[in-house]
Amino acid sequence: MRRQLLLHTIQTAEAFDALLSTGVLVPDNSFAEPSYADAYGWMLRQMGARLATVGDGAIWFWARIRRQDLVDLCSRANGEVLLTCKVPREAVLLSHFGDWHAALNWRPHVPDLPGESDEEYGARLDRVVDDFDARIRAAGVRDAGVQHWPEDLRTEIEGSWEHVLEPLNYGRFESWQATMHLLRTDHVLEAVRLER
Incomplete structure (x- = not known):
């Protein structure tokens, strides 16, 4: 029997309508924040290497979140749609929400x-970050995107981010996120339009 995960995502009404009309929701990369292009690019490469599916973008989900936090997110998403989905585990890349902010x-x-x-x-974190920052500054690339860093520094930082992809590292009460290349209507258990 295939393992399935229960996930939640908040999508625009237009994205939900597209899902209903085509049967598939693919990511709209125009919503991606340009200043996070390096982190998103790294996540997409990880998805390509770790998932059996393929695609040019990521749909983001909550895989584990406190109910009140999800309610708070929904209260700020007026006019959007909360989708509760059940998807095959092999189509999902899990990551730790808080630790993802390092990337x-x-x-x-x-x-x-x-x-x-x-x-x-805290003391160890400060030492590691200060040391790494000093090496980035010495290389003269502090304000350049990660893709422009020397290979050794880029490999080091991206290697440290891999920790956020291992669910065995997560605590019981922490929020997990998930990414998928696409969502099909047969994944959706429930859709709720969010209105005040």
Whole structure:
């Protein structure tokens, strides 16, 4: 039996209408924030390497989120549509929502160590980030996109981001996100138009 995941996504009314009319929702990359192009590009390469599906973009979902947080997101999405979906696990790349921000901010991801206090972690995080930042500045590429960094620094930072893709690293109460190349109508269990 194939494993399935329950996911939630908030889509525009136009995207939902396209899903209904074509049977498939593909990502609209025009919504991607240009300043996050390096992080999105890395995520797309990871999807290409780790998923059996193919595509030129990613549809974003919540794979684990506190109910109240999802309710809060829905309250700010007037006119949009909340889709609850059940999808095959092999079509989904999971990632840790909070730790994903290391990629969005072009900084190394520094995982917690077992038994490490908040103060110890903070001090170690500062050392790692300061050291990496100093090497980026020395290379003269601090304000250039990651794709323009020397290969050794780019490989190092992107390698640190891979930690965010391993669900065994996530805590019980943390938010997880998911990406897929496309969504089909047969994945959708429920659609709710969000109106105040």
